[in-house]
Amino acid sequence: MAVDLEIVSPEKLLLSKPVDMVVLPAAEGEMGVMVNHAPMIVLLRGGVIRLYQGTAVTEQLYVSGGFAEVTGSRVTVLATEATPVAELKREDGQSRLTAAEAEYGAADKNDVTTLDAIQAKMQAARALIEAAAA
Amino acid sequence: MPSLKSLRIRINSVKSTQKITSAMKMVAASKLRRAQSQAEAARPYAERMERMLASLGASVVGSPTAPKMLVGTGSDKRNLLVVVTADRGLAGAFNTNVGRLARNVARRMEGEGKTVKILTVGRKGRDFLRREMADRLLADGISYAGRKSINFADAQAVADRVTAMLNAGEFDVATVIFNKFGSVISQIPTEMQIIPAPLPKETVALEVSPGTALPIYEYEPAEEELLASLLPQNLAIQIYRALLESAAGEHGARMTSMDNATRNAGDMIKRLSQTYNRARQANITRELIEIISGAEAL
Numbered sequence: 001m002a003v004d005l006e007i008v009s010p011e012k013l014l015l016s017k018p019v020d021m022v023v024l025p026a027a028e029g030e031m032g033v034m035v036n037h038a039p040m041i042v043l044l045r046g047g048v049i050r051l052y053q054g055t056a057v058t059e060q061l062y063v064s065g066g067f068a069e070v071t072g073s074r075v076t077v078l079a080t081e082a083t084p085v086a087e088l089k090r091e092d093g094q095s096r097l098t099a100a101e102a103e104y105g106a107a108d109k110n111d112v113t114t115l116d117a118i119q120a121k122m123q124a125a126r127a128l129i130e131a132a133a134a
Numbered sequence: 135m136p137s138l139k140s141l142r143i144r145i146n147s148v149k150s151t152q153k154i155t156s157a158m159k160m161v162a163a164s165k166l167r168r169a170q171s172q173a174e175a176a177r178p179y180a181e182r183m184e185r186m187l188a189s190l191g192a193s194v195v196g197s198p199t200a201p202k203m204l205v206g207t208g209s210d211k212r213n214l215l216v217v218v219t220a221d222r223g224l225a226g227a228f229n230t231n232v233g234r235l236a237r238n239v240a241r242r243m244e245g246e247g248k249t250v251k252i253l254t255v256g257r258k259g260r261d262f263l264r265r266e267m268a269d270r271l272l273a274d275g276i277s278y279a280g281r282k283s284i285n286f287a288d289a290q291a292v293a294d295r296v297t298a299m300l301n302a303g304e305f306d307v308a309t310v311i312f313n314k315f316g317s318v319i320s321q322i323p324t325e326m327q328i329i330p331a332p333l334p335k336e337t338v339a340l341e342v343s344p345g346t347a348l349p350i351y352e353y354e355p356a357e358e359e360l361l362a363s364l365l366p367q368n369l370a371i372q373i374y375r376a377l378l379e380s381a382a383g384e385h386g387a388r389m390t391s392m393d394n395a396t397r398n399a400g401d402m403i404k405r406l407s408q409t410y411n412r413a414r415q416a417n418i419t420r421e422l423i424e425i426i427s428g429a430e431a432l
Contacts, residue, residue: 008182010286010374012175028354040352041186043360067364069186069351076182078367080286113301113362 001035005051007061007077014082015061021052022075024068025127033075040070046124048085048131049077060085062131064124085131093128100125138417141410145403152399158224159392166318166385168283173315173378180371187368191333194357201358203297203365206330207306213243214305215252216296216328218312218376219259220384221279226391228313228321228384233262235323236311240267251305255292255377284381289374296373297366300329312376313383319390321383328372331365 002018021034025047044066051059066079100121107114136144191204217236219229236259240250252267254260254275263271276292278284296308308329313321353360 006178008179010176010179010289010371011172013178026354031354038352039350040354041190041360042354043363067183067186067360067367069182078179078182078186111301 003033003035003037004074005077006074007049007063007079007082009078009080009082014079017051019051019058020054023050023052024075024077025049025063026068033070036072037070037075039072040068042068042070044068044077044079045120046127048127049082060131062088062128064128065120085134088128088132090129090132093125093132096128097122097125136409136413138410138413141406141413145406145410148399148402148406152396152403155392155395155399159389159396162385162389162392166382166389169378169382169385170315172283173375173382176371176374176378180375183364183368183371187331187364188333189351190353190357190361190364191331194361201362201365202300203329203369204331204333204361207303209306211248212305212307213248213250214296214299214308214329215240215250216292216308216310216373216376217252217254217256217259217263218310218380219254219256219262220380221257221277222384223258224391225384225388226394228387228391229256229258229262231321231323232311232313232380233259235325236263237266239309239311239325240270253292253295256380284377286370286374289377290370292373292377293366293370296329296369305329310373310376312380313387315379315382315386318386321387326372326376328369331368331372 002020003022005015005017005019005022006013007015021032023030023032024042025045027043027045030047031042044063046064047062049061049063050057051061061082062085063077063079063082066077068078069076100118104115104118104122107118109115194204215236217232219232223229236252240252243250250270251272252263252270253272254263255277257275257277257279260271260275260277276295278288299305300308307327310326310328312324312326314324316322
């Protein structure tokens with residue numbers, strides 16, 4: 001039995017296919033989902049989604065954050081972008097990191113929500129660099 | 135009776151106007167198709183977002199620490215209107231309708247003793263409201279003039295702006311006013327409240343066949359933290375939807391109005407050519423009479 005994976009961006013449906021297992025970069029640690037998983041709503045951090053057929057990784061997609069809805073038979077990922085890892089560019093991550101750092105420097109240090117948001121961006125950029133290097 | 139030459143000139147000018155309007159109609163039709171498919175493509179994300187929000191929101195409402203974006207600031211005195219119009223005219227009453235609704239809503243709110251601030255998205259709405267509501271307009275509006283199409287990043291930018299204002303405590307309630315795309319010939323000016331976020335009805339939104347139990351979700355991280363990330367994203371999606379609807383409506387409205395203009399130009403050409411032909415015939419008859427009477431006089 002396979003679980004149906006859907007990756008959706010606000011602009012279009014990015015991917016929809018059955019997989020044996022999918023590993024999501026959840027905010028509180030990576031999470032593998034197989035069929036009949038308990039229903040969950042999960043926050044994602046920037047990182048790599050890995051699709052498994054059997055024990056082999058068939059696809060790796062980088063997301064910069066988002067949400068996932070898990071039901072017994074389906075996983076829906078809401079992401080603003082999903083790029084195959086092979087197409088990632090290190091410089092891209094570097095420039096995002098620099099931009100986020102500049103933003104952090106300019107931000108009001110008492111505004112915790114904004115700081116959190118910027119830190120999430122920095123983390124997503126670092127994950128991109130890491131994924132591109134691997 | 136205008137001279138033959140001036141009639142000829144007028145006919146030619148109306149003909150070239152007709153060419154332009156019919157070309158504009160064609161362009162609008164193809165843009166409309168694109169805008170519609172863009173709106174179509176945005177639907178899955180919005181639906182799933184709605185479902186998550188429905189199940190999450192229900193579990194948080196009533197909690198004293200629920201985020202401002204969901205439950206509001208506790209007051210409804212200060213209002214923000216986000217008025218979405220097109221950047222270009224020649225689309226019939228499209229921009230005026232939204233402008234008029236915005237004005238009426240603002241008047242109504244002020245009648246109830248509330249204050250109103252207006253953020254315009256699109257140049258035409260700003261131009262319209264500047265006449266009567268200039269003191270309520272925010273210093274800078276957002277405009278996409280010269281752009282081919284809008285994308286999600288644009289909506290995100292508007293949402294960030296609204297969020298920043300909310301966090302700075304500049305308003306209590308935010309409403310988007312835009313043209314809802316009914317059909318090619320009907321655009322409905324609509325007001326839609328975005329902050330506090332209206333919760334979708336859970337029973338409708340959840341994807342379950344009747345008779346089965348509702349799935350009970352686990353949340354990771356906790357509900358409120360999740361909501362804190364989900365709500366801004368939902369805000370962006372709502373704005374994105376309004377922008378797309380407005381874009382589709384704009385092209386629809388332009389198509390209809392340019393179709394009318396083309397038809398009117400056709401009528402006018404017909405009338406003018408009739409006058410022209412009459413005048414020409416009258417001229418010929420007069421000349422003939424002159425020749426004949428001249429010949430008789432000999």
